[in-house]
Amino acid sequence: MPSFNEHATAVVRGAGIFDNGGASNAVAYLNELADLQSLESKEEKTSRQASGTVTYSLDPVECASPAAAEKVRKHLDSSVLVKLCKKMIANYFNPLSVDDYTCHGYVPVILGACIMSHGCLTPLESLPGYHMFLTTYRQFLCGIFGTAPLTVGAKVQMKKALDGPDPFKPGTGINFRTYGLSATVDPSIKPFLDEKSHKTIGGMPLNYKGKYESDAHAVVSMIGPCSKGDMEYGPADECGGCSRKLKKGLICARCKDQRYCNRECQRKDIRRHKAVCRTPEDVEAMFGTRSIMWMNTYHMVGGGGMGGLGSLMQMFGGMGMGMGN
Structure with a gap:
């Protein structure tokens, strides 16, 4: 039997990106x-169909028909995607x-x-x-999917798609139910392709042995801080627009944190800063009775002393919310 290194081909085990x-x-x-x-509702009224017979979804497989999927695609391309992407950016960073x-x-x-399925x-x-190296949604996806809680197979799919x-x-x-799940892969990921590799906790396969370590700080802003100093773009005394050193200058009237020359x-800098601008009240609220439970840092460090599994349990059910919220 040829060794893995000889043929460097394997079926990437684990569920696809929509099966996580x-x-x-x-x-x-x-x-x-x-x-x-x-x-x-609008389609049901227009076509005089019974309530509940028209099914639209961002996952085309869940749409009632190919025609329904095409209508969703047109709806998304009509500028809805821009709104959704802006919302995801704001949610992730702030x-x-x-x-x-x-x-x-x-x-x-x-x-x-x-987006790619449709x-x-x-x-x-x-x-x-x-901002910076993440100025488009594609760059944003490239920057974050590696640390998202996905199976190895799903990460291979996303890497290939991007x-x-x-x-x-x-x-x-793209049909992500099959796309990229049988692929030529780098031999160095063989340790991830055993019978446990399809199961993940916090984005890491259960057979994770220290390879491909990722620094949490490598992903820009896991908790959405306000200042460029927090974003590791430079010290907090830099201008948000030109990065010039400042001792005095304008201060954002809302967050009282970000400084500018003029x-x-x-x-x-308004487009970047708007996504992460927080008021002092926002910051204070983060440390309230329940707010610490939804901070990304809470889950990153295995909040509540229960470790990563405890964090996931709370994420899926303990807070009355699904993985998508």
Whole structure:
């Protein structure tokens, strides 16, 4: 029998990106954000169909028919995607409620998979990202999917869809139920391809043995801080627009944190800063009775002394919320 290194080919075990347990909850949450229920009601009235007979979803497999999936695709391409992407960016970098929790980027990744599944005509490169190296939604996905709680198979799928071979092309849908699950893979990931590799806790396979360690700080802002100092872009005394050292200057009237040389620099930085701007009340509220439970850091460190598994249990049920919220 040839060794793994000789043929370097394996069936990537583990469920696909829509089979990770929380995908249905995430899709339901995204359906609500996209206001698909209103679209369904409108179609039922127009076509005089019985209530509940029209089914639209961001997952095309859940749509009632290929025609229904195409209507969802057109709805998304009509500028709805821009709204959804902006919401995911804000939720990831600056969650202000329990409903904003993205499960370490899981929900934004599912949105990316939905976009590619429907074969949306809007390129991922043209959808809004955040800042620095994550200025487009594609760059944002590339930056976060590695630490999202996905199986190895799902991560291989996302890597292939974003970077190739055979990457996503606008207008051509991807069937993530099969796409990329049989692939030529790097021999170095063989330790992840045993019978346990399809099970994950906090994004790591159960057979994880220290390889591919990822620093939590490598993903820009897990808790959505306000200042550039917190974002590790520079010390807090830098101008948000031009990064010039400041001792004095304008201060954001809302968060009382981000500094600027002048109004022009503030205007240049408004898109980035708006996504993460927090008031002092927002910050104070984060340390309230329940708020600590929805902070990403709570789950990163295994909050409540129960470790990663305890965090996931609370994430799925203890807070009355699904993985998609």
